[in-house]
């Protein structure tokens with residue numbers, strides 16, 4: 001079907017020379033390899049323990065945390081996140097400046113090849129600004145992650161108290 005469509009569009013002559021056929025075959029083969037490659041490549045990102053911090057009704061900001069695993073060789077880059085529970089969704093980090101913990105907006109969070117990026121309280125996080133509704137304990141919030149190469153990954157993040165289910169205890173900061 002795809003072959004016919006291509007042929008029609010390009011209006012190839014009735015009689016195909018052998019080299020044309022060879023070209024067609026290698027083109028199709030390249031496409032198949034490409035598609036197989038894309039599937040394998042998409043599976044190289046893994047999201048672990050996605051969660052959204054439970055906040056009291058009326059509070060307008062929250063944050064999402066998770067661990068992003070990159071099973072591929074090359075670095076990946078999280079460049080945006082989207083969710084309909086908030087008016088704006090931003091990538092943030094906490095930095096220590098003049099002895100104070102401050103939040104900074106980031107353009108991207110890098111996930112090294114065969115490495116991970118940990119989004120957790122006091123560190124990298126996805127900031128949910130202007131919550132469009134109250135969060136309920138235990139509910140799942142859909143968050144779409146957008147990567148530099150255009151890949152989008154949808155994750156269901158569970159609303160829970162921050163710190164629960166996380167490996168790293170958080171003594172350093174209660175600020176975020």
Ligand SMILES: [Cu+2]
Nearest residue numbers: 092103125127
């Ligand atoms: Cu923040």
